[in-house]
Amino acid sequence: MLEDLLQYENEEESSDVKQERFSTVRSRELGEHLRRVRRQTNFKTGQLLEMLEWSAGKLSKLEKGTRGTSPCDIAFLLGALNVDLKTREQIIALAEESDTGSFLRLHHCALDTLPALLVDEDEAVDITSYDPVGIPEMVQTEDYALALIDDPDLVAARMRRQRPPKGFLGRRMTVFIHESALAHVVGSTWTMRDQLLQLALLAGSADTSIRIIPRSCGLHVALCRPATLLTLDPPLRPVVHVETDVATVFHDDPGIVEVYRNKMRQIDRLALDHAQSRELLAQWSDRYDTPEPRPGGAL
Template sequence: MAEKGWGVREMSRRLEMSAQWVSAVTRGRTRPDPVNLARLLTVLGVKGAEYHELMAMGDEMRTPGLLEKPLQLRTLIWHEKRATAMSQFHGCSVPGLLQTADYARSLIAEIGNATDPDHIDELVFARMARQVVLDKRPTVTFDFYLHEFVLRLPIGRGAPDVMRGQLRQLDRLAERGNISIRIVPARCGGHPAMAGHFKLIESADFSPVIYIDSEVSGLFLEEPAEVVAYRRVLEGLDRVALDRAQSREFIADLAKNLYSSGVRRDDGDLA
């Protein structure tokens, strides 16, 4: 389009389709069906091997379960910015949207995601930048389910101030009416989210998706049956988790008693 000097409106006129559709496709925000993709490529004069390659890429885009390589979080950020509701569970660490900068930096360093200080700073900055959705989207509802272990795992290599600051951050965020932070206590034993952490993202712009990240990839699950399965998990968590008030009290008690003067050693005593 740039080579031909065509803008979105001109392309829309030639295709006899809406400018919104053309804009969404050219920006990678929607998945064109084969017929319309073929029309677009034909109007642009794409032929031969390049045509077949791009049509094949279109087929890949339409395959449910979009994989993202590590650190390529543009798709996740795109979904988060357009969300009307997000629900998630974490069993080992504080979710990125709730982390303090100190917690994020310590966590990244301790799990070995990066060793170069400049790279760590870049990752921390990117994580903090994502948190803007908490401030700029007051109409979005956020439901976070955290296992008790998340709060007790001492991130910070023996620096209790990291965990104190993180727990205070959770308490401050829990004051907001649109943010629910609920603790799944260890005493409940097995729970519906034993399979691991996940995030349900809902929006008026797209169908619900489940996001799961790992060491080597991020996975978006989009099939209706997959979304239904994770909704059942969230319903189960709602039954076993402490309510919002109990969770805030639980967080405050840990901040005061567990990380007041040190972190626990393996023998259970404060260091």
């Protein structure tokens, strides 16, 4: 019986390859939820596969989001893992969503723990981000982030996002920052000084580009709203996420992604070049270079 099933799974996996069934941002999110649930149990992988009579390939594809999932498969897996009713209902609801290329995920006050975000950031080979009023979260210092969201757990999650589990090798990042963000004091002048020094340090690295949009360029439609574009290795499609106060919207529909690619191209034309950006960062850093003691009396 098991040998026949494994043969069937191998044929099914081969069929998947022929059909070139690739994952989407929503299917990878669902797979990440399944992976987390499995890791929270005491089941060994081999023990689980034997119980389900599944191949390792089938389980791997489900957790990577590269396999079409059926409600039967997911219910079978969650039942075997003895998942509680609330979690089971949440995952089944995710599985039953229509994959339209866009979806919204609610959050508390920041997006830093959303599985849909984390799984794709870890795989991204290029990140392009813009914020019209603040420093984008991927280059914030810990003190700057804490002054903004006042939640140590979320700040810790944000700092982990800045350190990808696979390391920085091969991942590029371009961060567009409006000059107004350099003028807005977040926390204290020491917080701003440390933040600008970190930006200047990052601007000198090989894998990170810090570009400043000067206030002199005036208002442009591309500058009105924030966005982040994640580029993944093909055949995975690029992903865009846009944060609001209570939710983040994700897109991987090619037509919508192209709108945001054009947005970033327009911002690129408005931004200062690398040398000019570093010079402006240095000027703003000097403005925050104050002899006043740090909070708590430290020098």
